[in-house]
Amino acid sequence: QRTSTAPGPPKLPLIGNLFDIPTRRELLAYNAMADKYGPIVHLSVLGKNIFVISSARILLELFGHRGANYSGRPHSSMLHDLMDLKWIFAFKSYGTSWRDNRKMFHTQFQESVLPDLQPLQLKSTHAVLRTILASPNDLFKHLHYHVGSCLMEITYGPDTAPRTSRLIGMADDVITAWSKVAVPGSYLVDVLPFLRFIPEWLIPGGGFKKEARICKAKAIEARDAPFDRVKAEMTAGTAPSSFVANLLTSLGSNADTEMIKTCAGTVYMAGTEALSVCLQAFVMAMVTCPDVQKKAQAELDEVVGKDRLPDFGDQSALPYCNAIVKEVLRWNPPAPLASPHLSVNSDIFEGYEIPPGSLIVPNLWKILHDPEIYPNPTQFRPERFLASEYGGELPREVLETLEIVFAPGRRICPGRYFVHTQLFISMASLLSVFDLSPVLDVNGNKEKVEADFTYGLACHPAPFKFSVTPRRPNVQELLDMAAA
Numbered sequence: 042q043r044t045s046t047a048p049g050p051p052k053l054p055l056i057g058n059l060f061d062i063p064t065r066r067e068l069l070a071y072n073a074m075a076d077k078y079g080p081i082v083h084l085s086v087l088g089k090n091i092f093v094i095s096s097a098r099i100l101l102e103l104f105g106h107r108g109a110n111y112s113g114r115p116h117s118s119m120l121h122d123l124m125d126l127k128w129i130f131a132f133k134s135y136g137t138s139w140r141d142n143r144k145m146f147h148t149q150f151q152e153s154v155l156p157d158l159q160p161l162q163l164k165s166t167h168a169v170l171r172t173i174l175a176s177p178n179d180l181f182k183h184l185h186y187h188v189g190s191c192l193m194e195i196t197y198g199p200d201t202a203p204r205t206s207r208l209i210g211m212a213d214d215v216i217t218a219w220s221k222v223a224v225p226g227s228y229l230v231d232v233l234p235f236l237r238f239i240p241e242w243l244i245p246g247g248g249f250k251k252e253a254r255i256c257k258a259k260a261i262e263a264r265d266a267p268f269d270r271v272k273a274e275m276t277a278g279t280a281p282s283s284f285v286a287n288l289l290t291s292l293g294s295n296a297d298t299e300m301i302k303t304c305a306g307t308v309y310m311a312g313t314e315a316l317s318v319c320l321q322a323f324v325m326a327m328v329t330c331p332d333v334q335k336k337a338q339a340e341l342d343e344v345v346g347k348d349r350l351p352d353f354g355d356q357s358a359l360p361y362c363n364a365i366v367k368e369v370l371r372w373n374p375p376a377p378l379a380s381p382h383l384s385v386n387s388d389i390f391e392g393y394e395i396p397p398g399s400l401i402v403p404n405l406w407k408i409l410h411d412p413e414i415y416p417n418p419t420q421f422r423p424e425r426f427l428a429s430e431y432g433g434e435l436p437r438e439v440l441e442t443l444e445i446v447f448a449p450g451r452r453i454c455p456g457r458y459f460v461h462t463q464l465f466i467s468m469a470s471l472l473s474v475f476d477l478s479p480v481l482d483v484n485g486n487k488e489k490v491e492a493d494f495t496y497g498l499a500c501h502p503a504p505f506k507f508s509v510t511p512r513r514p515n516v517q518e519l520l521d522m523a524a525a
C-alpha cells in the first residue's frame with residue numbers, strides 16, 4: 042500500500058515544527074492549522090510525531106475502533122517522575138493498572154449508582170444558592186467550591202468547611218502545576234530528561250526541582266489526609282457512605298487499599314476544574330443571551346412553580362434546561378484539546394502513515410464548532426439539541442456531541458454521567474432563583490458583554506462583569522425550607 046505523510050506546516054531540519062507549536066492561545070493556532078491543512082494535521086518536533094485530529098469520524102475510528110493502538114499516554118519527566126503524579130490514573134499508560142483503576146472508578150460513578158448521589162448533589166446545590174444569596178459578587182468562587190466540595194463529599198463523606206477548603210486549595214495548586222507542564226516548552230527537563238538528576242541546591246532558587254517537590258507534597262497530602270480520615274471513621278464505626286467507605290466495606294479483607302486511595306484521589310483532580318469552567322461558561326451564556334435565560338426560566342416556572350426548588354425528578358420535564366447543559370458543553374468544551382493519546386504500533390490511516398509512539402491530539406473544540414453540524418457554531422443556541430428542531434429526531438452527528446465532548450474511545454471520561462446530572466441541577470437551580478444579567482453603567486443602561494474565551498489548552502471565559510439578583514422575594518424562605 043502506498044503511504045504518505047499527513048499534511049502539515051513545512052518542517053525545518055532536525056527541529057521540524059518546533060516553532061509552529063503554540064505556547065499560548067493554543068486552540069486558535071490548532072484551529073488555523075485545521076483550516077489550512079484539513080482534519081488530520083501532522084507536526085514533527087525533535088523527531089516526535091504529533092497528529093492533530095479535527096474530525097469526529099477520524100476520532101471515532103482511531104480512539105474507538107482502533108482503540109487498542111491509540112489509548113496510551115505520553116510520559117513526562119516533570120509530571121510522572123518529579124511531581125510523581127503517576128498514581129493519578131488519567132496519567133497512567135494503557136495497561137493493567139490503568140484498567141483496574143478505571144474499573145474501580147466506574148463502580149462508584151456508573152449511571153446506575155447516580156441516584157444514590159443525588160441527595161448529596163441537591164444538598165450541595167442548596168448550600169451554594171444560600172452562599173450566593175449572601176454574597177453574590179463572589180459567584181465564581183462559590184461555584185468552584187460547590188463542585189469541588191461536592192466531589193470531595195462524594196469521595197470521602199462530609200468534613201468541616203475549613204478542612205475542605207484547605208484540601209481544595211492544595212488540590213487546585215496541583216492542578217495549576219500540572220497544567221503548566223502541558224504547555225510545550227515549559228520545562229527543559231521534558232526535552233532533556235537527564236536534567237531530573239540535577240540536585241535542587243545546584244539550581245538558583247530551586248527552579249523546576251523545587252516546583253516539583255512542592256507539587257508532589259501537596260498532591261500526597263490532598264490524596265492521603267481525607268483517605269486516612271475515612272479509615273479512622275470506619276474503625277470508629279462512624280463512617281457515612283462514600284466512594285472510599287463503600288469500596289473498603291464491599292471489598293473487605295480483599296481491598297487493595299492503595300488502589301482505592303489513588304482512585305479516590307483522582308476524582309477531585311480530574312473532575313473539578315472542568316465542572317467549574319462549565320458553570321462559568323453557563324453564567325457567561327446567560328448574561329449574553331437573555332432570551333435563552335428567559336425561556337429556561339419560563340420552563341422552570343411552569344414545571345417547578347415558584348414555591349419550591351428544582352429536583353432531579355423534574356429533569357425529564359425540562360427539555361430546554363437539558364438542552365442548555367448540552368449547549369454549554371458544546372459551546373465551550375472545558376477540555377478543548379482533551380488529553381493527548383500515545384499510539385503503540387505503526388499504523389496506516391487512509392493512506393497516511395502513523396508511526397509508533399505518535400502523539401494524537403484531538404481538537405474537540407473544532408469538531409464541536411463544525412458549521413455543517415452546528416450552524417452558527419459560536420452562537421449559544423440550546424434549540425440545536427431539541428428534537429423538535431429536526432422534525433422529531435436528532436441527527437446522528439448531533440447525538441454524538443456528548444460522546445465527543447468527553448473524547449470517545451477506551452479513555453472516554455468516566456465521570457460523564459455524573460457531569461450531566463451535576464450540571465443540570467446546578468444550572469436549573471441557579472436559573473430558578475436568580476437572574477444573571479449585565480451590570481448597569483452610570484446612566485442605568487446594561488453594559489454590553491461579548492462572549493470571549495482564553496482559547497488555551499483549557500478554555501475559560503475571559504473576565505466579564507455581571508450581576509446576580511434574586512428573582513423573587515421568597516428565595517431566602519425557599520432555601521430555609523430546603524435546609525430544614
Ligand code: HEM
Nearest residue numbers: 130131311312315316376379380447448452454455456460
Ligand atoms: C464538564 C465536565 C467534564 C468534561 C468535559 C470532561 C472531559 C474529559 C476528557 C475530554 C477526558 C480525556 C479523555 C481521553 O483521554 O480520551 C477526560 C478524562 C477523565 N475524566 Fe473527565 N470531564 C469532565 C468531568 C469529569 C468529572 C466530574 C470526573 C470525575 C468524577 C472526571 C473524571 C475523569 C477521569 C478519571 C479521566 C481520565 C480517564 C482515563 O484516562 O482513562 N471528569 N474527561
